[in-house]
Amino acid sequence: PLMHVIAAKAVAFKEALEPGFTDYQKQVVANAKVLAESLIARGYNIVSGGTDNHLMLVDLIAKGITGKAADAALGRANITVNKNAVPNDPQSPFVTSGIRVGTPAITTRGFKEDECRELAGLMADVMDNIEDDAVIEQVKAKVLTICRRFPVYSV
Secondary structure, three states: OOHHHHHHHHHHHHHHHOHHHHHHHHHHHHHHHHHHHHHHHOOOEEHHHOOOOOEEEEEOHHHOOOHHHHHHHHHHOOOOOEEEOOOOOOOOOOOOOEEEEEOHHHHHHOOOHHHHHHHHHHHHHHHHOOOOHHHHHHHHHHHHHHHHHOOOOOO
């Protein structure tokens, strides 16, 4: 075993024993549930009807959008997701009909349920207007404003 890997695992296990880690994990799941519910409210299909963990799979077949196109458009708005195959996906694995969305990174930044509702709305705005550069730029500006409130590093 490599010593730096052992050290990294030791630090991770120590952090997992802290009381705050349980609170963090509960917030990750709460954020994911709100994000999924908010996307469903905007007409998006979540595989399994929702989530009870840190991620969700959004099925875009009914919207006529590929995972690749959604991933690219959301990326232009500074929202990171991954294209992902959905059950019985008619698209190739290189294109896909879905996106995978997770909440650990935004929770680490400090997002709570209200921000997740807002994020779901912004994601839906992009995907509802996937070829409209003006909408994508407006969403990007809003994303940057939110991210300034929740910086990755604070001093």
